[in-house]
Amino acid sequence: MRKNVGLDSLERVAGNGLLHRRLFLRQGAALLGAAGATVLTARSAQAAPPDLPAWMQAPGAPMSGYGNRATYESGVQRLVNAQPGTTGSGGSRTPIESLEGIITPSSLHFERHHSGVPDIDPDQHQVLLHGLVERPLLFSMNALARYPLVSRIQFLECSGNSGGNNGAEPPQQTAGGIHGLVSCSDWTGVPLAILLEEAGVKPEGKWLLAEGADAAGMSRSVPMAKAMDDAVLALYQNGERLRPEQGYPVRLFLPGYEGNMNVKWLRRIKVTAEPTMTKDETSKYSDLQPNGRALLFTFPMDVKSVITSPSGMQKMQGPGLYQISGIAWSGFGRIRRVEVSADGGKSWGPAALDGPVLPKALVRFRMPWRWDGSPSVLQSRAIDEAGNVQPARTALLTERGTQFRYHYHAIQSWGVAAAGEVSNVYA
Amino acid sequence: MRKVSLVAMVACGSAWLCTVSGQEGPGLGVPATAEQVAGWDVSIGPDGAGLPPGSGTAAAGKTVYEAKCVACHGVDGAGRPNDQLVGGQGTLRDAAPIRTIGSYWPYATTLFDYMRRAMPYVTPHSLTADETYALTAYLLALNGVIEQSTVLNATTLPQVVMPNRGNFDSAYREPRRR
Numbered sequence: 001m002r003k004n005v006g007l008d009s010l011e012r013v014a015g016n017g018l019l020h021r022r023l024f025l026r027q028g029a030a031l032l033g034a035a036g037a038t039v040l041t042a043r044s045a046q047a048a049p050p051d052l053p054a055w056m057q058a059p060g061a062p063m064s065g066y067g068n069r070a071t072y073e074s075g076v077q078r079l080v081n082a083q084p085g086t087t088g089s090g091g092s093r094t095p096i097e098s099l100e101g102i103i104t105p106s107s108l109h110f111e112r113h114h115s116g117v118p119d120i121d122p123d124q125h126q127v128l129l130h131g132l133v134e135r136p137l138l139f140s141m142n143a144l145a146r147y148p149l150v151s152r153i154q155f156l157e158c159s160g161n162s163g164g165n166n167g168a169e170p171p172q173q174t175a176g177g178i179h180g181l182v183s184c185s186d187w188t189g190v191p192l193a194i195l196l197e198e199a200g201v202k203p204e205g206k207w208l209l210a211e212g213a214d215a216a217g218m219s220r221s222v223p224m225a226k227a228m229d230d231a232v233l234a235l236y237q238n239g240e241r242l243r244p245e246q247g248y249p250v251r252l253f254l255p256g257y258e259g260n261m262n263v264k265w266l267r268r269i270k271v272t273a274e275p276t277m278t279k280d281e282t283s284k285y286s287d288l289q290p291n292g293r294a295l296l297f298t299f300p301m302d303v304k305s306v307i308t309s310p311s312g313m314q315k316m317q318g319p320g321l322y323q324i325s326g327i328a329w330s331g332f333g334r335i336r337r338v339e340v341s342a343d344g345g346k347s348w349g350p351a352a353l354d355g356p357v358l359p360k361a362l363v364r365f366r367m368p369w370r371w372d373g374s375p376s377v378l379q380s381r382a383i384d385e386a387g388n389v390q391p392a393r394t395a396l397l398t399e400r401g402t403q404f405r406y407h408y409h410a411i412q413s414w415g416v417a418a419a420g421e422v423s424n425v426y427a
Numbered sequence: 428m429r430k431v432s433l434v435a436m437v438a439c440g441s442a443w444l445c446t447v448s449g450q451e452g453p454g455l456g457v458p459a460t461a462e463q464v465a466g467w468d469v470s471i472g473p474d475g476a477g478l479p480p481g482s483g484t485a486a487a488g489k490t491v492y493e494a495k496c497v498a499c500h501g502v503d504g505a506g507r508p509n510d511q512l513v514g515g516q517g518t519l520r521d522a523a524p525i526r527t528i529g530s531y532w533p534y535a536t537t538l539f540d541y542m543r544r545a546m547p548y549v550t551p552h553s554l555t556a557d558e559t560y561a562l563t564a565y566l567l568a569l570n571g572v573i574e575q576s577t578v579l580n581a582t583t584l585p586q587v588v589m590p591n592r593g594n595f596d597s598a599y600r601e602p603r604r605r
Contacts, residue, residue, distance in 0.1 A: 129456065148452065270468065282537055283528075292519040297598050403522060
């Protein structure tokens with residue numbers, strides 16, 4: 001048995017107050033009880049006992065057919081940013097600094113649309129599978145729902161996520177404002193391989209074109225190997241049918257691949273010998289390098305992590321014990337390890353990972369930190385099972401230059417000022 | 428730079444084998460007729476297969492552009508409030524590169540494919556084939572890629588070589604099968 005010990009004698013694992021991840025596991029109840037008051041979102045209790053709160057003096061609200069969150073949480077919103085002159089093109093970002101665990105509520109899943117959210121009647125919607133196949137086929141939504149389904153918890157990330165951090169000055173925004181183009185859901189759908197086999201892919205069919213039924217006809221080319229591996233036509237998100245803004249009634253889901261390829265409102269799959277070279281995969285989601293050459297088809301999302309609490313625009317509530325909490329993910333598989341630094345990367349300690357640690361899913365990491373009130377720089381660094389290590393910002397920019405727009409995945413540094421303000425810093 | 432897990436590759440290999448050869452669906456796909464496929468299939472790849480009959484020149488395209496495109500893309504494709512379409516050649520190594528049709532896009536067929544499916548923003552699928560060829564010619568001529576007099580059609584459009592075509596590499600590698 002471990003004796004109850006004072007904060008000063010807790011096991012330190014890295015500089016500037018980082019404590020062993022066991023702290024919250026073994027002594028959590030007692031210490032968190034004391035530390036809980038310092039949680040950044042804590043509210044002061046106005047109605048302390050023995051006063052009887054109003055909600056105990058009358059019956060509450062009735063049951064409802066479809067639930068809503070507490071009205072007090074209505075401030076937790078996606079950050080919407082539309083392109084000029086449009087209401088439906090652009091994106092909205094998940095407020096990751098306000099969320100916990102690994103599942104993103106469907107209502108807060110990030111959005112990226114190219115011509116708004118279509119209102120699709122599922123009874124009128126079909127998916128055409130054609131091109132280099134023996135049998136061109138049409139699938140109704142009712143037909144698709146009768147196919148074998150698989151469910152997997154997996155992240156989806158826009159490859160433009162975090163891109164603001166390759167600018168000259170660190171954007172002063174929330175964690176969601178900078179990194180909120182990532183979400184994680186339980187996706188349920190039909191393995192695409194089953195449908196391709198039914199249609200009979202010809203040997204020369206090495207790619208496919210996926211096309212949406214939105215007003216942009218958003219389309220991307222996908223390698224056949226990925227389609228045959230783990231691609232699904234997703235019908236459900238977090239247990240219910242897809243939300244309209246996530247592709248109702250059916251979307252392509254390509255685990256670990258950049259978000260734009262996961263075509264929503266899927267209407268057509270054309271098997272081709274070569275990529276179609278659509279606007280989005282050539283002029284947009286390609287990676288311009290310092291030498292002026294550009295890379296096409298940089299599909300997997302790189303290993304990445306970000307501390308969500310404490311994070312940008314938040315304020316610490318005085319020295320004391322805090323739990324650092326964040327998310328990590330990799331398009332190459334499982335997260336093997338997350339390390340946290342409180343001294344700007346001079347020393348690192350291993351964070352606790354909440355299980356289960358799933359491939360191509362968000363994982364929640366946690367680390368106890370005793371902040372002594374001095375200016376500090378918090379960082380997290382993820383390592384995946386393939387051995388990919390999340391790079392420092394300077395290393396990433398040295399490799400890729402500063403003109404690239406996509407696949408920014410460097411370490412995020414949060415500066416904590418003596419007064420408690422948390423800001424985005426380059427360190 | 429980006430490593431692929433050996434574990435993941437082995438798992439992919441076995442999943443491929445088991446899904447393709449093993450899992451069976453209820454076979455509910457309904458045969459699509461050639462007519463249906465022709466009606467749905469609007470995508471145009473670099474080889475130009477599927478380009479419709481019709482033709483257009485830069486002069487005709489300028490008229491269409493000024494009626495339907497200029498509000499979002501500016502006079503002569505200068506951009507604002509939305510994407511700049513013209514210029515930027517020679518800037519791709521700069522700290523602030525300007526990516527336009529002329530400076531960046533690798534394939535001319537992409538222009539036809541994209542405009543036909545998605546433009547004008549508020550009235551997609553409203554352009555005729557002639558208008559789409561004409562707009563393509565106008566934007567390519569503004570960028571100095573083709574002559575003002577060039578007639579674009581299903582034969583000539585795929586023959587246009589974009590100036591930045593040689594500066595793209597594919598990062599995708601086929602996984603090794605077991």
